[in-house]
Amino acid sequence: MPRLLGSVRARATLGATAVVAVALVAAGLVVMSLLRANLAGHADLQAEMTARETAAKLATGIPYNRLDLDDTEAHPVQIVDSSGRVRAVSEDLQSISGTGNPATMPWPMTTTTLSAEDDDDDDLDEEDPHPGQVSDEVRHATGRATVEGSTADYRFAAVQATTPGGDTVTVYAGASLATTRHAVAAVSRGMLAGLPLLLAVVAAVTWLVTRRALHPVAAIRGELTEITSSGDLTRRVPVPRSRDEVADLAAATNQTLAALERSVTRQRAFVADAAHELRTPIASLRTHLEVAAAHPQLLDVSELIVDVVRLQHLAADLLLLARLDAGDRPAPPEPVDLAELVRDELRRRPQGTRDLAIEADVANAPRVMGSRVRLARVLSNLLDNAERHATARIRVELGAQDGGQVGAAVLRVADDGAGVPPDDRERIFERFVRLDEARSRDDGGAGLGLAITRDLVQAHGGKITVGDAPEGGALFQVQLPPPAESHCRTR
Structure with a gap:
């Protein structure tokens, strides 16, 4: 098992899986961020449309008690005049916070005012719109509202309008963030559920592909093992048909085997030739010595010297060739x-x-x-x-x-x-x-x-x-x- 985990195939599989996991997590975070921003922008648009629609009605002269705010049940509305007094609210709206308005209610209503998170970090223009007009500026903030006893987070849009009578009011309209959060949560659960399955598929595919890619390497290793055990340097490793690095490795291995075969053949021929060349002067020297032992008077010292010198030169030449073959270099x-x-x-x-x-x-x-x-x-x-x-x-x-x-x-x-x-x-x-x-x-x-x-x-x-x-x-x-x-x- 340790050898399997340390193999190239295992390391490649773990590496590919880790890289894909990191890429998927990073892509998931980006997707979640974009989805959350898109849904938040959609909520801002809905809140702004509701606020402008109500502000437009006020700018045309419709009185507060004639405003039909029942249609804005999904988008709670609060209307505040320039003195901070609440002039109208949606039906069933019990409390609202996050609008930045310390409102005074003309009817029984609980109001909790918190500091608003101004996404745009821009306040509404200090200059009020002209009578009968709606301001082009809008401010967005995140707050909470209680409608029919249920409290939830909302994105509020604040739009100013001036009635024909010259009263400047601020219309606050909200859009629920529950849908956004439910969508983000659903997508997150789907990604978390699919991530392990996708990583398992990536690991399995990488394992199989790596196994197939390394199959020629196993064949080369097996053939080299057999060549080593048999000593048959005429054999060659199989070269895959694919023109890749493994094929280059097999070709280079065959070239090495061919060079090794030539070297061994040359060495064997060298040894055989050296033995053949040494046999003649040694035999001649032995003959002279045997004759000298039997008949000392027939000893020819000069001829013996010639044979010894010839043998000495031959041995020196053979030694020099052996050194050159071994890559010997001089000083x-x-x-x-x-x-x-x-x-x-x-x-x-x-x-x-x-x-x-x-x-x-x-x-x-x-x-x-x-x-x-x-x-x-x-x-x-x-x-x-x-x-x-x-x-x-x-x-x-x-x-x-x-x-x-x-x-x-x-x-x-x-x-x-x-x-x-x-x-x-x-x-x-x-x-x-x-x-x-x-x-x-x-x-x-x-x-x-x-x-x-x-x-x-x-x-x-x-x-x-x-x-x-x-x-x-x-x-x-x-x-x-x-x-x-x-x-x-x-x-």
Whole structure:
């Protein structure tokens, strides 16, 4: 139960229900306020119409005792002259309050006068209307009246009129608020009764809609669980047909699974190839040792050293590739002078068994940000590859892209060998790949040099390509980004 209440579906349902509840309560309060104001305005209009009708009769000269106030039974009327004396009232009106008039009754009648609530906060004009006229001003107030022994709240309208004889009187007419309050109460009860039902419907619909929306997520989770338990990375999660966030999540999950599958496949192939490559020098070393144990006089130490060095280089290359695959990054990048790097590498290289001429053009050498050790490894691998394939000459050039302007640094290593066929120019950067003429392990190559070179260049944010050299052999070109971009990518 706690897990169910903490689920996305439960939280979405509770959230939607709470929002709808708040919205409905706010809307109900607004509706009630508007309804109450509308009904109060209707009561004011009825009271004003009754007051003006009575005031018009007085303005035409109808005397007080001739006024027919029996028709105003639903709207009690009180007529007061300028001295505050009550001149006429409706039949069965026993008391009235809230008109603001301390009236003096000419007949037995109980009167209680309270301070009036003037909605308009405006008093009637001090200037009386002319004889035979009714004032345009009206004042509204809330009070109480007792009619036939029943006391209720009323909205009163006060209108002044002047008789043809010059007497100014104020006519007070009321409209009952009972209807207004009964209507407001009925609407309130209806809203209170319907609110829980409406909230229950909203909660049920939200629960069902959320369940349907999250159904693909459950399918994705189930498939991922099965993939994890089985270890079969070739499987993929189902992608819903709807073009929504869940479909994007499923597509991204499948992309992750595909990348994971490629990574695992590459790792397994790497382990298999590494084991295959290590088997040969280890077997050769074991053979030499067994022969030396049986016939010490036949021990060839120099050949043993060659095998050990080859094994050491292979182990170092495998370790470097493993670090690169794990996302290993060198120390913080530093400015690297490529011209100085080339000169140091050429001075450091031992003289090979073949007489090869190495030409270097480093006049226009820009600086880059990166690891000097790893960039030196890039140059060393390219020179090793060129020495294995060159016939007589190797050329090293440094420059900047776009005609020497500030931009990417370019390192070119060319040889005059047989070159690389176009179909193999991407394959040679794969691990443990040797072309037919370079398959011999006697040269010390394990097919890892160019793969390491590409990974190191990419780690610096650059790229490496191979093409045809003017000398007829292969031309390897390394492009490194400007110092700002290189600093961002290699940190």
